[in-house]
Amino acid sequence: MDKHISNRIGVIGSGSWATAMIKMLTDNQSEKEIYWWVRKREDIAYIESYKHNPSYLTAVDIKIPFEHISSKVKFVFDNSDIIVLNTPAAYLKDALQDLNAEDFQNKIIVSAIKGIIPDENQIVGEYLTSTYGISIENIIVIGGPCHAEEVSQEKLSYLTFGCNDLEKAEIVASLYKSRYINTIVSDDILGIEYSAVLKNIYALAGGICHGLGFGDNFQAVLVSNAIREMEYFVEVINPGSRDINASAYLGDLLVTAYSQFSRNRTFGNMIGKGYSVKSAQLEMNMVAEGYYASNCIQGIIAKYQLDMHICNMVYQILYNNSPALKEVNILAQKLS
Structure with missing residues (x-):
């Protein structure tokens, strides 16, 4: 990944933390396209009509175009260069079940999941490398004290982006930084x-x-x-x-x-x-x-x-x- 890569970002998940991710990415001033996988079609219809998530962080307005929201995970992958995984760890396998290793090629995968894949007993980074053959250098993990509810209220918060390649961490971190989000980079991914x-x-x-x-x-x-x-x-x-x-x-x-x-x-x-x-x-x-x-x-x-x-x-x-x-x-x- 280099600095001229197109900033097309896909967010996988539709809970409170994923909704907070959408807010952080849209409030950041850099130019980007955002695609969002929302599991329930009825939730997509609600977002289209009322511009916010019907179940989580309901006061947060959704600023991305409706045609960029889909219940098809492959649609989001096909249109994104950077994929942010933001489901509960126990549901990740189900969310990605229609994908194979080719769908992950030439993409940066960002895990905002703070959990372990239950059946495999692996953290997300390990699961992605073993299941989809993703190079560890193309995986970034997001850590730090940052509750979705406070993000929705625009209270000052800090995110740490961990990656073996610090340049990639810096690039992805730059897509989140805003007046209420400070970012830190680290190479301590595990x-x-x-x-x-x-x-x-x-x-x-x-x-x-x-x-x-x-x-x-x-x-x-x-x-x-x-x-x-x-x-x-x-x-x-x-x-x-x-x-x-x-x-x-x-x-x-x-x-x-x-x-x-x-x-x-x-x-x-x-x-x-x-x-x-x-x-x-x-x-x-x-x-x-x-x-x-x-x-x-x-x-x-x-x-x-x-x-x-x-x-x-x-x-x-x-x-x-x-x-x-x-x-x-x-x-x-x-x-x-």
Whole structure:
């Protein structure tokens, strides 16, 4: 990819984060064409009539031409040079099922997905390289503390773009920067992606503890232990020089663990209050990535024989039906 590539961008997904992506890209002043894959045809008809998403961030006006919105994912791929993947990780395979490796050729793939593909137990970058033969140099991951709801309100936010090729990261980052979006680039693609997965599990843990009645003092200790556990994990998986206190790591963990907009914290809070996993999922209108990630990350923990006390606690509660209070009390003895 070089600097004269046409800025035709396709966004795959139609939830709150994908809708926020559309807003960020259209508010950026650089010249570009934007194509949007929206799964439901009735939602496309609604957007055509009312210029906003009927289900998510309903106050955000959609500024791209209606003819650039399609329920056909191949249409978006065929018309785009840069593809932004923005579905829940558990739904990505279904969204891409009509595509093959040829559809990904000569394209830059940007993952805004902070989760693991459940069946393959792979982060998105690994899944794309193994399934579609995409070179890792053509994959960019987006990280950092940036909730869709605050983007919709144009509150100052920061995004980190991770890629092995920093020039590509810079080019894609330039398409997002605006008066309320600051951008950072990094070559720690694996560290950023794994950290984005882990912070959802830690936010679930925080929500569980809050639902059980643990206070802010305990939450602070939990999060300080979580960032150390995150650093330990990514250093084993991908050794390298990184500042774990940077916004793509600690910043994203903090906002996901504490924010009122955090779906993972909300999900965990429901579990702590006694909801079953199924009832909590039914009540939420959005996917809590940490639920799927908790199961997937256990395979990696076992493979490398890691001591991940917080991740293990969440897994025991969600997948082995262990009482939440029992598991948090066990964890509390291991925190420092």
